[in-house]
Amino acid sequence: xxxxxxxxxxxxxxxxxxxxxxxxxxxxxxxxxxxxxxxxxxxxxxxxxxxxxxxxxxxxxxxxxxxxxxxxxxxxxxxxxxxxxxxxxxxxxxxxxxxxxxxxxxxxxxxxxxxxxxxxxxxxxxxxxxxxxxxxxxxxxxxxxxxx
Numbered sequence: 001x002x003x004x005x006x007x008x009x010x011x012x013x014x015x016x017x018x019x020x021x022x023x024x025x026x027x028x029x030x031x032x033x034x035x036x037x038x039x040x041x042x043x044x045x046x047x048x049x050x051x052x053x054x055x056x057x058x059x060x061x062x063x064x065x066x067x068x069x070x071x072x073x074x075x076x077x078x079x080x081x082x083x084x085x086x087x088x089x090x091x092x093x094x095x096x097x098x099x100x101x102x103x104x105x106x107x108x109x110x111x112x113x114x115x116x117x118x119x120x121x122x123x124x125x126x127x128x129x130x131x132x133x134x135x136x137x138x139x140x141x142x143x144x145x146x147x148x
Contacts, residue, residue, distance in 0.1 A: 025144035028059065029118070032137040037130045039122045042079075045130050046120040046140040053111035056148045060108050061087065063120040065138045067100035067131040068092055074125030078105050080140075081119045100131060110148045118142060 006022040009015070029048040037045050046063070053059065061080050068076045073096060079089040088107035120140045122130055132138040 022147055024146045025057075027141065028144050029142045030139065032139040033130070033132050034134045034137045035132060037122075037132075037138075039076075039128050039130065040124050040126070042121050042123045044119050044121050045138065048118045048140050048142055050115045050117045051142060053113060053116045054144075055113040056110065058108050058110060058145045058148050060106065060143045060145050061118055062104065062106045062141045062143075063139075064141075065103040065122070065130045065132070066136040068094070068103045068122070069098055069100050069129045069131060070094050070124055070126040071128075072097050072126035076101075076103060076125075076128045077123045078103050079121045079123075080105060080107055081121060082109075082111075082116060087118075097126075108145070 006019055028051040031046045031048040033046055063078055063080050073094060075091050075093045077089055077091050080087045087109055088105050090105040092101050092103040094101050118140065122128060130138055
């Protein structure tokens with residue numbers, strides 16, 4: 001889709017509704033976890049509260065884990081999903097058992113108008129843990145970044 005950037009503004013100019021609608025709308029939803037979550041098979045780590053999407057707008061979705069560990073050398077797969085549909089996934093390889101690795105994935109999507117619920121999941125080749133605390137939370141962030 002073609003991006004619809006905003007205009008340059010000059011003093012005394014009338015601001016229109018179209019120009020206002022071209023601005024990003026910011027954070028649509030945010031969810032975090034502040035305690036450890038163990039996973040081996042695909043486990044939902046976070047579910048953001050539903051938000052009402054507007055058609056023809058871009059939404060940036062970011063899933064971040066401050067520390068992923070495994071009981072053995074292997075990998076963790078992070079996914080951003082809408083229902084059963086995988087919107088993005090990333091693999092974080094750990095080169096040493098129990099060492100913590102930061103994991104982050106991001107995707108830009110458009111949705112049809114209506115209610116949208118996004119989840120973040122993790123899978124491990126061993127027994128993994130998404131480790132988080134109140135000072136280092138894992139999070140799922142959904143932002144409206146402007147018209148598509």
